[in-house]
Amino acid sequence: QVQLVQSGAEVKKPGASVKVSCKASGYTFTCCYMHWVRQAPGQGPEWMGAISPRGGSTNYAQEFQGRVTMTWDTSTTTIYMELSSLKSEDTAVYYCARASGAAGTPNDYWGQGTLVTVSS
Amino acid sequence: EIVLTQSPGTLSLSPGERATLSCRASQSVTGSYLAWYQQKSGQAPRLLIYGASSRATGIPDRFSGSGSGTDFTLTIRRLEPEDFAVYYCQQYGSSPRTFGPGTKVDIK
Numbered sequence: 001q002v003q004l005v006q007s008g009a010e011v012k013k014p015g016a017s018v019k020v021s022c023k024a025s026g027y028t029f030t031c032c033y034m035h036w037v038r039q040a041p042g043q044g045p046e047w048m049g050a051i052s053p054r055g056g057s058t059n060y061a062q063e064f065q066g067r068v069t070m071t072w073d074t075s076t077t078t079i080y081m082e083l084s085s086l087k088s089e090d091t092a093v094y095y096c097a098r099a100s101g102a103a104g105t106p107n108d109y110w111g112q113g114t115l116v117t118v119s120s
Numbered sequence: 121e122i123v124l125t126q127s128p129g130t131l132s133l134s135p136g137e138r139a140t141l142s143c144r145a146s147q148s149v150t151g152s153y154l155a156w157y158q159q160k161s162g163q164a165p166r167l168l169i170y171g172a173s174s175r176a177t178g179i180p181d182r183f184s185g186s187g188s189g190t191d192f193t194l195t196i197r198r199l200e201p202e203d204f205a206v207y208y209c210q211q212y213g214s215s216p217r218t219f220g221p222g223t224k225v226d227i228k
Contacts, residue, residue, distance in 0.1 A: 035217070044208055045157075045165060047217040061216045095164055099212070106155040106212055108176065110164035 002026040004096050004111035011117045017084040020114045022096030029077040030054040033099045035107055036070065036081045038092040046092075050099070051079060086118045122147055122211050124220035132228040139196040141223045143209035148189045150213030156185055156194045159222075160205045168207075169194060199225070 007021040022034065035050040049060035051070040058070050069082045079096060094114045097107035123146040133139055143154065152172040157165035167176040169185035172192055182197040196203055204227050209220040 044221045045210075045219045047219070059215055097164075103215070104151055104153050104213060106153075106167055106170040106176075106210070107165075108167050108170075110166075113164055 002098065002109045004098065004109055006094075006096060006111040006114045009115040009117070011119065012086050014087055014118055014120055016086050016118075017082060018086060018116050019080055019082040020094050020096075020116070022079045022081070022111050024077045024079065024098070027098075029074060031100070033105075034070075034072075034079040035097045035099055036068075037095045037097055037107070038090075039095070039113075040089070040092040043092075045095075048081070048094075053079070083116075086116075088118050090116065091118045092116060121216055122149065122214055122218050124209055124211060124218055126207075126209060126220035126223045128223060129221075130224045130226060132226055133199055134228045135199050135201055137199050139194075139199055139203070139225055141194040141196075141207055141225075143187075143192040143194070143220050145190040145192075145211060149192075149211045152188050153211060153213030154185075154187070154192050155210045155212060156183075157208045157210060158203075158205050159208065165208060196225075 003025045005023045010018050030053045033050045033052050036048040037045045039045045051058045053072045071080045096111040098109045099105045125144045127142045154172045156169040159165045173185045184195045186193050206222045206224045208222045
């Protein structure tokens, strides 16, 4: 069965960076895009971007351009999302979410979420 | 960017009642690539409906979706106790993917 298992909670200071991992299993790793979605406390989800493990193409939301980097490691079937220059407003739960194809496919499986807290 | 608006913000109903949730887009959603997700407290969103009207794997048939263009609806035919949650619509036809602000379905 498809499983996405994310790394544990993080506490960071403003200006620092955070790197969240998402280990995929139960499907052919290179088949699918992996998206990152965050959700601030009490808010709706917000799409951050996506990466294809086949070839590494990325598509980042404009709001995060220059601050977010998505990478992958085929040997460990793990996707990473790194967010830099953290601000208090980046405090949120960060989810990885698979999409079975390229554009035009929904996010059918989600990780359990990783809470990132940014506080001085 | 396509902005999604959901109404109502909160829907207070009793088990067994019918729930009708609305999602309106600021411009036409490409290919009717509109999804509905259910989210319970402390959990990740769960895909219910994709392509505006197709149920995801394992989703009971009391959940149905309809609509096209800019107006979409999620209907829960008879609410079960486990259906009380927050529901989000998402368009995934255009980049960036966007979500609505959610409709909370709570127990009356």
